[in-house]
Amino acid sequence: MDEGFFQRVYGVVQQIPRGSVTTYGQIARMIGEPRKARYVGFAMHASPGVAGGVPCHRVVFADGSLAPGFAFGGADEQRRMLEDEGVAFLPSGKVDLRRYGWPQTNDPKAGERP
DNA sequence: CTTATGACTATGA
DNA sequence: TTCATAGCCATAA
Numbered sequence: 001m002d003e004g005f006f007q008r009v010y011g012v013v014q015q016i017p018r019g020s021v022t023t024y025g026q027i028a029r030m031i032g033e034p035r036k037a038r039y040v041g042f043a044m045h046a047s048p049g050v051a052g053g054v055p056c057h058r059v060v061f062a063d064g065s066l067a068p069g070f071a072f073g074g075a076d077e078q079r080r081m082l083e084d085e086g087v088a089f090l091p092s093g094k095v096d097l098r099r100y101g102w103p104q105t106n107d108p109k110a111g112e113r114p
Numbered sequence: 115c116t117t118a119t120g121a122c123t124a125t126g127a
Numbered sequence: 128t129t130c131a132t133a134g135c136c137a138t139a140a
Contacts, residue, residue: 024122035136041121059121067121092128 005031009043016058019086020102021095023062045070057081058102064094 008031016022024044028037040059047054049072057078060066066075079089087100 028122033136037122038120038136039122044121056121061121062123070121 005033005036005039006043006046009040010047010054013044013047013054013056013059016055016102019100020104021058021060021064021082021087021097021100022102023060023097025062026102027059041067058085060095060097064090064097066093066095 009027012027012030013022024040025034025037027040028034033039044054044056044059044067047056050057057071066078068075071078075093079093082095083089088096090096
């Protein structure tokens, strides 16, 4: 396996500010390989965890949903950790990427209430 | 070489 | 909005 790929992924994940989240595809693009979004997920699976400096709980799907059944303590635990950092969840169980997505590419005017 | 699998994503019903 | 399908990349059989 190309561990360099993993290190790049971890490096990006470590840059996620507290209280923000990002997607697998976004990370894949940051490291220059947008087609390897699946491997980013695999890197999270093999990540040393938060104690290892890799807050994988801040990485979610493109739609803001979490990975059910594969997280360290389950999607429920992951959700709790994000909420503890100030990340709000929608009633659908998804994260509001519009507000907590990283990088925060939300326009102060765009989408500001029709 | 063809199939199958996977912490993904985009698209269509 | 939620569910299903196809596409993509790398590895294994």
